[in-house]
Amino acid sequence: MADSTRTTAPFSLDAYLERIGWEGARRPDAATLGGVQLAHLRAVPFENLDALGGRAPSLDLADLTAKLVHGRRRGGYCYEHNTLFAAALEALGVRVTRLTARVVLGADRFEDRPRTHMALLAELPGDPRPYLVDVGFGALGSLLAPVPLVADTEFHDAGRRHRLVHAPQRGPLETWVLQAYAADGWQAQYAFTVEPFEPADYEVINWHVATNPRSPFSRRPYVQRLAPDAHLLLDGDRLTVTHTADGTVTERKLSDEAEARRVLAEEFGIDAPEGLTLLGD
Structure with missing residues (x-):
C-alpha cells in the first residue's frame, strides 16, 4: 500500500x-x-x-x-x-x-x-x-x-x-x-x-481501487476530457464523443495500440507512459 x-x-x-x-x-x-x-x-x-x-x-x-x-x-x-x-x-x-x-x-x-x-x-x-x-x-x-x-x-x-x-x-x-x-x-x-x-x-481507498484486479480502473484505460463543445470518453478501445450543442453522440472502436496512443496524445492531451499496454490482447 x-x-x-x-x-x-x-x-x-x-x-x-x-x-x-x-x-x-x-x-x-x-x-x-x-x-x-x-x-x-x-x-x-x-x-x-x-x-x-x-x-x-x-x-x-x-x-x-x-x-x-x-x-x-x-x-x-x-x-x-x-x-x-x-x-x-x-x-x-x-x-x-x-x-x-x-x-x-x-x-x-x-x-x-x-x-x-x-x-x-x-x-x-x-x-x-x-x-x-x-x-x-x-x-x-x-x-x-x-x-x-x-x-x-x-x-x-x-x-x-x-x-x-x-x-x-x-x-x-x-x-x-x-x-x-x-x-x-x-x-x-x-x-x-x-x-x-x-x-x-484516501490512501487506503486509492490503493484498493488502483490495484484490486476486479477494479475496472486496473483493467482498461478510462479517460475523459471536457472540451468547450464536447465530452470525450475513451473506455477500453471505444472512443465516444458527446456533442454539447445537440447531445448527438459519435462512437468508434480503436484499431490497435498505436491508434490508442495517438488518440490519447491528440484528443486528450495525454502522453501515455512508455511500456504501458493500453489495449491488452
Whole structure:
C-alpha cells in the first residue's frame, strides 16, 4: 500500500492557476469557486493510466503538482484531482471538507456500492450555504459548477442539469444523492454524507481501487476530457464523443495500440507512459 506520509513542500497557487488557465479573481467567493472549477475540468483530463500500469498513484501534494500541474501532458482520477483542487481552494481562502461517496450510477441498491469516490464540500466566508464541488468524477453526469447543499432544487451548470435529493436515512447522518438529468430522466450519480475524511483514508481507498484486479480502473484505460463543445470518453478501445450543442453522440472502436496512443496524445492531451499496454490482447 502507498506510504501515507506527506511532504511539506509549499503549494504554488500561481503554478496551479497558470496550468488551468485561470486569470480571474482570487477571492473566496462563489464566482471564483465556479470559475476555477470549470477551468480545472477543461484543462486537466481524467485518466487512470497509473492504475492500468499496476500501481496506485501518489496522493502526495508535491507529486500531484509535478504530475498534474508541471507535467501538463498527464491527468489523474478522483483522488488526485480533488486532492489538488482542495489545496487550491484552501490557498484561495475557502474552507474544504473532504468527503467520500458511493458511486451509484446504474445500481439497484445504494448500499451495494462501497465508498470509492472523493468529493468536496466548500464553505465560503459570509455564505451560509456549503457547496458540493467536484473535479474528479469520471462520468458524463459530473458537476461542472458548484452546487449548493440544498435538497430538491434543480441547478443548471454550464449546460448540464443537476439536483441533490435525500435518500432514505439508514444511520444518524443524512444521505445526499447527486442526480444528473439525462434523456430518460433523473439519474443518481453518487451518494454521500458530510462527515470529514482524512488523507490516510484516501490512501487506503486509492490503493484498493488502483490495484484490486476486479477494479475496472486496473483493467482498461478510462479517460475523459471536457472540451468547450464536447465530452470525450475513451473506455477500453471505444472512443465516444458527446456533442454539447445537440447531445448527438459519435462512437468508434480503436484499431490497435498505436491508434490508442495517438488518440490519447491528440484528443486528450495525454502522453501515455512508455511500456504501458493500453489495449491488452
